[in-house]
Amino acid sequence: MKQIIVLLLFFWFLGCNSQKTIELGYQNDDLLEELGIGLIQVINSNEEINFYRDENFMDMEKITNPIPLLNKADYGILFFVCTEKISGGYKIMTSKKKYSYIKDSNNFEFYNWKGFLKNQVISFESKDITQNPPRDSINGNIIDITVWQDDDEVEVIQIKENWVQIKNNTRGIVYWLKWKNKNQLLVYLNLLI
Known part of the structure; x- marks a missing residue:
């Protein structure tokens, strides 16, 4: 009887784990x-x-x-x-x-x-602002962004490999942000649709 209960619990546990559904977010x-x-x-x-x-x-x-x-x-x-x-x-x-x-x-x-970054993305947000802050040049000095807003109008000026140069039109500031590292996105991509 004890073995049957153990087997039933094992199969119940196995069934619960196989039913996991992936919760999709906006960026996956x-x-x-x-x-x-x-x-x-x-x-x-x-x-x-x-x-x-x-x-x-x-x-x-x-x-x-x-x-x-x-x-x-x-x-x-x-x-x-x-x-x-x-x-x-x-x-x-x-x-x-x-x-x-x-x-x-x-x-x-x-x-x-x-083309996607230049023509579809309307704002970039670093996933980890301490590890990947906006800079004045590629690997340059960190730029303070405390006065920036989520709805500031931005445009992509250029892309160089893992870096994107962005102009914040609302604040009149040009900066660089590392957007990826190999196959890992370092930013959240917000789109205008």
């Missing part, structure tokens, strides 16, 4: 392992996405909970990490260590990282 880079070559925007998030196992688009697969990098579908924000452009489509990351292929269509728009 912590649930992915690379940044790829850019992003794929899903234009109409209500339209079904067909995922394929192969780059020839022959073997369709059902993915119930793909993980987008940026997710706020009710505002038209749904971006997946693109790791490769292929003939007729894209290879995208759908979760950690999981990739799928999607066919090119009017429902998808590709942005390389430089």
Whole structure:
């Protein structure tokens, strides 16, 4: 009897752990392992996405909970990490260590990282201001941001590898911020949609 109870508890525990669902936030880079070559925007998030196992688009697969990098579908924000452009489509990351292929269509728009940062992002916020503060140049002196507001108007001036030069138009200040380190985002990306 004791062994049966132990077995029942074991299977109950195993069942509870396998039912964990991933809670998606607005930015989900912590649930992915690379940044790829850019992003794929899903234009109409209500339209079904067909995922394929192969780059020839022959073997369709059902993915119930793909993980987008940026997710706020009710505002038209749904971006997946693109790791490769292929003939007729894209290879995208759908979760950690999981990739799928999607066919090119009017429902998808590709942005390389430089184009995305310059044309889609309206504000950058360092995830850790003490480790990654705004600077006057790449690896330069730290700039004080105590008077800045979240809704300050900013524009990207240029991107140099892991660094982005930003102009805060509201405050008239130009600064540099390290936006990534290898495959890790160091900033929160806020979009204008």
